[in-house]
Amino acid sequence: MGKLVVVNFVSLDGVIQSVLSADEDRDGGFDRGGWVMPYVDHVVEKFMSDSTAAAGALLLGRRTYEIFAGTWPYADSGDPAVAAMNAMPKYVASTTLSDLTWANSHVLGADIAAEVTGVKNRSGAETVVLGSGGLIRTLIEHDLIDEYRLLVFPLLLGGGKRLFADDATRRPLTLVSTTTSTTGVSITTYRRSDG
Template identity: 75%
Template sequence: MGQLAVVNFVSLDGVMQSVLSADEDREGGFDRGGWVLPYVDEVVERFMSEATAGAGALLLGRRTYEIFAATWPYAHMKDPAVAAMNAMPKYVASRTLSDLTWANSTLLGAELAEEVGRIKAASEAETVVLGSGGLLGTLMEHDLVDEYRLLVFPLVLGSGKQLFAAGKSPRRLMLTSTRSTPSGVLINTYRRCTEG
């Protein structure tokens, strides 16, 4: 069975909203978008490229899918991560989308947890979730995430959508690796604890 891995950028206070640009996600009046860019160094770039190119499939929420579908099909195909993203299967969780324009994209139905379970069971490859804050809540609620690879950026934003939102049930995670980058980003990998 394949595993489901979350690969995401978070601030020290757990914010994951509007990481790359000011207009990415202004919901809730969030006006601090683009906060990741000053910290992206060669280690962050290499890690993200390897995490993406090494995936067997992507699982995305609607907003993240729309952002990616507007960009990646037109990006430079000589980049291995871009080529991999365009070629691999993409599963999209959305209640509103009906037409998926990005090649190899499949819309998931209303029984999301069951469908994600089937995707994991049918594949030996890893399925990666990028961004997709709303979707992550559902995945965590149904205990479908096997590994979290979190790039923790050295700043406090003070507001915004958080990866681990209030009201979620407790989770025990085990830190399996950590490293720092020249710009001060910590790349931490956590596995889901299966006991206690």
């Protein structure tokens, strides 16, 4: 059985909204987009590249899929992470998309929990979730996430969409590893725990 891994950028106060650009996600009037870029160094780049290149598949929400599909198919395919992302299966949680243009993309059915369980059962590799806050909250609700790889950025945004919902169920995790980038980004891996 494969493992479902969340790899995500998050501010110190838990925000995951509009990480790369100001116009990525302005829901709720969010005007602090693009907050990740000043902190990206070789440590962050290598971690993201390694996590992506090692994945067997991607699992994305609709909005994240649309952003990625508009960028990554046209990026430098000489980069191993880009080449891997373009070649691997991509599973999309969406009730509105039907015509997926990015190669090897598949829309999941309405029962996300059952669909994701099926993907995990069929795979011997990691399926990585990038971005996709709403989807992540659904996965948490159904206890489907095996590992979190969080890049915690040293800033407070004071508002915006958060990674974890206030009503999430208690789930113990085990710290697996932690490292710090030259810009103060804490890169931490947690696995599900039986305790």
